[in-house]
Amino acid sequence: MATGRLGVVETLGALNAALGPGGPVWFKETRARHLRARDFLAPRRALQARFGDGQVPERVVHAVADLQGPGVAPVLRCAPTPAGLTLQLQRSAVFERVLGAVAAYAAPAAPASPGLRVILHCPALRGAPCALRLSQLRAVLVADHLARVLQAHGVSVRLVPAVRDPHMPTFLQQLRVDWPTASERSATEALRSSALAELTLAHDREVLPPGVLGRVCLKELVEERGRTAGYDPNLDNCLVTEDLLSVLAELQEAVQRWPEDSSLGLAAAPDAGADSCMVVHVVSCEEEFQQQKLDLLWWKLDSRAPLRQKHLVCGPVKVAGAPGTLTAPEYYELRHAQVCKASALKHCRDLAQDPAWTEIFGVLSVATIKFEMLSTAPQSQLFLALADSGISTKGTKSGTFVMYNCARLATLFEGYRRSMEQGLYPAFPPVSSLDFSLLHDEGEWLLLFNSVLPFPDLLSQTAALARTAPGLHITARTEMVCKFLVQLSMDFSSYYNRVHILGEPRPHLFGQMFARLQLLRAVRQVLHTGLAMLGIPPLSHI
Numbered sequence: 001m002a003t004g005r006l007g008v009v010e011t012l013g014a015l016n017a018a019l020g021p022g023g024p025v026w027f028k029e030t031r032a033r034h035l036r037a038r039d040f041l042a043p044r045r046a047l048q049a050r051f052g053d054g055q056v057p058e059r060v061v062h063a064v065a066d067l068q069g070p071g072v073a074p075v076l077r078c079a080p081t082p083a084g085l086t087l088q089l090q091r092s093a094v095f096e097r098v099l100g101a102v103a104a105y106a107a108p109a110a111p112a113s114p115g116l117r118v119i120l121h122c123p124a125l126r127g128a129p130c131a132l133r134l135s136q137l138r139a140v141l142v143a144d145h146l147a148r149v150l151q152a153h154g155v156s157v158r159l160v161p162a163v164r165d166p167h168m169p170t171f172l173q174q175l176r177v178d179w180p181t182a183s184e185r186s187a188t189e190a191l192r193s194s195a196l197a198e199l200t201l202a203h204d205r206e207v208l209p210p211g212v213l214g215r216v217c218l219k220e221l222v223e224e225r226g227r228t229a230g231y232d233p234n235l236d237n238c239l240v241t242e243d244l245l246s247v248l249a250e251l252q253e254a255v256q257r258w259p260e261d262s263s264l265g266l267a268a269a270p271d272a273g274a275d276s277c278m279v280v281h282v283v284s285c286e287e288e289f290q291q292q293k294l295d296l297l298w299w300k301l302d303s304r305a306p307l308r309q310k311h312l313v314c315g316p317v318k319v320a321g322a323p324g325t326l327t328a329p330e331y332y333e334l335r336h337a338q339v340c341k342a343s344a345l346k347h348c349r350d351l352a353q354d355p356a357w358t359e360i361f362g363v364l365s366v367a368t369i370k371f372e373m374l375s376t377a378p379q380s381q382l383f384l385a386l387a388d389s390g391i392s393t394k395g396t397k398s399g400t401f402v403m404y405n406c407a408r409l410a411t412l413f414e415g416y417r418r419s420m421e422q423g424l425y426p427a428f429p430p431v432s433s434l435d436f437s438l439l440h441d442e443g444e445w446l447l448l449f450n451s452v453l454p455f456p457d458l459l460s461q462t463a464a465l466a467r468t469a470p471g472l473h474i475t476a477r478t479e480m481v482c483k484f485l486v487q488l489s490m491d492f493s494s495y496y497n498r499v500h501i502l503g504e505p506r507p508h509l510f511g512q513m514f515a516r517l518q519l520l521r522a523v524r525q526v527l528h529t530g531l532a533m534l535g536i537p538p539l540s541h542i
Helices: 009-017 044-051 058-065 091-099 134-152 167-174 190-200 219-225 241-257 287-301 329-348 355-373 399-421 440-451 454-462 482-496 507-533
Strands: 041-042 075-081 084-089 115-119 157-161 210-215 237-241 277-284 309-314 317-320 381-386
Touching: 009 041, 009 058, 041 044, 044 084, 058 075, 058 084, 058 241, 075 507, 091 157, 091 440, 091 507, 115 134, 115 241, 134 157, 134 277, 134 309, 134 317, 134 329, 134 440, 134 507, 157 241, 157 454, 190 210, 190 241, 210 287, 219 287, 237 241, 241 277, 277 287, 287 309, 287 440, 309 454, 329 355, 355 381, 355 482, 381 399, 399 482, 399 507, 440 482, 440 507, 454 482, 454 507, 482 507
Parallel strands: 115 157, 115 277, 277 309, 317 381
Antiparallel strands: 041 084, 075 084, 210 237
16 A cells, blocks of 8 residues: 555646646535535636647546646546536545544654744733733734744744733633743843944933933935835934843843754754844834834844844734723633633533633633634735624634534544443444445535645644745734634534444444544644644633
């Protein structure tokens, strides 16, 4: 039997190459009604542009049907249809390859570039939780999620700033945000000397605000870097304070002294070149102007400042029916109260004071918040509805719904374990002995083809940062994991409601039952990995 991980990206690449020179034509089907007849499609209009009359040469059709290669899924048939050139895979063989190596599909497709180092700077974490606006909370959650995905790809990530406010660590722990803390400020002597040399002396009549050392002109740097790169044309000068120098000193230290216990397990030399790392400033739209000043000031005062500084700017958060002053802790308390209320309605009793449910309510609150904040592309404006209608497990778009299906999977496997201990079912057989041709329900192929098979590629797309792209700003696909997990949960819920997995304890039914359980093992592992990328632990019951 062939070995190696199958990949959607590899299969699409081979399909497009088989058509000859030109841009990509093939795409993967995702809708259930299309997957009944095909798995990939090259649309007729695209084929007409490629081949003139739209008639694909017979030799090309045969080449596609005989397609093989590393990571390429085995092909069953390729045929011209009114919709275009359609392709269907050998589904039993794909089930066997994927479900025989589940761990390979619950991890990133490939590590990132060796030696890649990224500093994620989130200025919102320099204050206290009570001052954290919802737009800043969004930036914090985006930075935390991006750090987890990058580290899963083997990227060495350093998080700045180290949190100093005494109340912030507790709040971040509530949110399941993993961020470093510190008690001391970085030394600023070297930067202070550079700043004093660059300061513009105040005019006789000008009185500088308390704590301001002076002004530094940034106009020349703006012109040098180019306004087309994305810098605000209104940037002129910067008031230099001790606090601002402390911020720069911490960033400078993060670049020059990489920790030995970084995710790559390697320590950079104390004078490692700044070109070997990229700094990504994850900021709310309100913080963007100030952060641009900070970037330019860093370049002006420090000759070793990184050449690659990028801004990931999170769009504004608009709240319907609530004052614009709603803080992040108030938002968390609101969602936590709504989770407790929804649970009381479901279980017909108040569980908020039950210690056994304290952790569960905390996880559900965090899941609700993170799916709300991260399901929209970070650059876009986010609208929040504070009503508790989205907290119920009956909805299909919320984090609560995802966690509900996570618990259903746990209950399913716990039910199998108990039944096995009672002698109703035999022990799980070796995966190599399972007959995956017994998986013929369309929901089973939907789960494998749309959830398990493409998951490694999805993680890789989430971690992709355009390091060499021109301009100041950078985009990130941090919404992809949330959207994926919601769709996975919808597909699983539909399948689970329709198909009885743990059937009658009859030997002739065990083969199909174990094949289905192995599929759902893969679904569960993918779900757990996706939740881990969000910092959300799985739940066994709700």
